[in-house]
Amino acid sequence: MKRKEFEGARDPITLSVIYNRLLTINAEMGITMINTSISPIFAEVHDFSCAICDWDNRIVAQIDGVPSHTASAMEAVKAVAREFQGDIHPGDVFVLNDPYLGGTHLPDVTIMKPIFYEGQLQFIGINRAHHGDVGGLEPGSYAPGARELFHEGIRIPPLRIYRDERPIMDVINMIRINTRLPDALWVDMKAQVASCRVAEKRILELLAKYGVQRTRQTIEDIHRYAERRMRLEIGRLADGVYEGETCLDSDGFTDTPIRIRVAIAIRGEEAWVDFAGTDPQVTGFVNSPLANTATCVYVAFLTTVTTPDIPHNEGVYRPIHISAPEGSVVNPRFPAPVASCTLDTACAILEACWQALAKVLPERVPAGWNRWNGPTITGVDPRKGSFYVMFGFNGFGGAGGMPGMDGRHYIGDGIDLGGLIAPNIETNESDYPHVTEFNEFTADSCGAGQFRGGCGARYRIRLYDPSPNLVMFGDGKMHPPYGLFGGKPGSCNRAFINQGRAGERELKAKEAVRLKEGDTYTSYPSGGGGWGDPLERDPEAVRRDARGEIISLDSALQVYGVVLEGEELAVNEQRTAALRKSRRGG
Secondary structure (H helix, E strand, O other): OHHHHHOOOOOHHHHHHHHHHHHHHHHHHHHHHHHHOOOHHHHOOOOEEEEEEEOOOOEEEOOOOOHHHOOHHHHHHHHHHHHOOOOOOOOOEEEEOOHHHOOOOOOEEEEEEEEEEOOEEEEEEEEEEEOOOOOOOOOOOOOOOOOOHHHOOOOOOOEEEEEOOEEOHHHHHHHHOOOOOHHHHHHHHHHHHHHHHHHHHHHHHHHHHHOHHHHHHHHHHHHHHHHHHHHHHHHOOOOEEEEEEEEEOOOOOOOOOEEEEEEEEEEOOEEEEEOOOOOEOOOOOOOOOHHHHHHHHHHHHHHHOOOOOOOOOHHHHOOEEEEOOOOEOOEOOOOOOOOOHHHHHHHHHHHHHHHHHOOOOOOOOOOOOOOOOOOEEEEEEOOOOEEEEEEOOOOOOOOOOEOOEOOOOOOOOHHHOOOOOOOOHHHHHHHOOEEEEEEEEOOOOOOOOOEOOOOOEEEEEEEOOOOOEEEEEOOOOOOOOOOEOOOOOOOOOEEEEOOOOOOOEEOOOEEEEEOOOOOEEEEEOOOOOOEOOHHHOOHHHHHHHHHOOOOOHHHHHHOOOOOEEOOOOEEOHHHHHHHHHHHHHO
């Protein structure tokens, strides 16, 4: 199958070799970032993405990173090309984080290095990374009280930060001085530059071997191949208009749900994705700039319409046309705040698209994944006397079930699709002033179904910073991960301060609170939604889940209709068949 599709290229063997070489370069960029950065958010959690664009600012390779950066990095490169047209030279490095100029949210800082060969711009190495702090109202740069972008941190337009391979320190210091972690920011930015230099070195080797003309012809073929693959898959879908709708709980200022509505029109080999009917932009920080919204749409198609081996490049996006009303929550007007767009809103956009595509691709679309459940915890580490920013990456939620496969446990939110990695508990305790009391699956958090959702993990830490600050920036307290085709929804997100102790209170999804030494934070992230009727689930799978305490015995009986007996929880097949028959009849 793949060989036949490659036959459309001028040289299918060279296409395969060069394309896979670019993917290997992309992966090596990521390894360099992990090995040279100092912040745990990069070295452990992997909250960054590497990519390669070609001479026309088209993304040509991206395999290493989180899906929420899939296409938006390309828009940052275009912004640099517009700003510095005719003034881009070998040895330059550029930076950008502005959400209204091709960024996503301010903590995602994009580093771009043009790669020249024989005096001509050939490629651009890209590294987009979520830094621990870029200023703003709250440490960690998630500010539930933000009413405009200026409250969220430093806004960086396209800037040159290296010339002739040397840093331009006055520009860099202007950025550093506006953050709470200036030294860490600069070291990690240099790690981003290093990853782009690896791309430069390897791409120059590639160009020296294959030559400019042959390489450029092959890159064009790679774009055409990806476009042909996507058109082929879209063309297999029945023409029609398919609608989906999801809600965010709130924007943090009111309790009014925020609706995201999408209509996906399939016509031949192309798809039109229209967000008409989506709610207007809001006061709080859940607005999604257009580059972020487009990325969520592309992730929806890449995860369902086609298969994982398709190239993630500009060609694959050509048959997909996106329309988002200006002034809506999915295309806000400047200076609306956007910090939470890459989490809560991105998940909601992806879910709306998945629900629409489920009507034409029921066998490929999963039930709902969990949404983010915060928090950031910041303060001064009493062991070191230094400021810290800790992100709550432990305590992940579960994925949604889908045909033939249960949802994975403890995998994180939908838009990241497992791209973020939960840090090691012991390492995390060394990095930040807290002790972990438990981190374990929560029984019955997963949505029931023929293929059930994955479990979330209840997670508690005790803080020994004398005066920590906690910021929640999640969602999904009111709207749990949806079930599909008779599957049940997963649990809702919940979080508490001092649960079971004096001063217990449940946290809002979006708020900032001051804590004290000895306080505990407990998170109950949601499990994924179920797919299909729970009464159709294999009784032996129900037994395994009950034995593993993924579900309770009560759920096995009442929800799945499976009768388990004895210490071994053996399935009583006759009673189970009778019970399920009576339930279906009812």
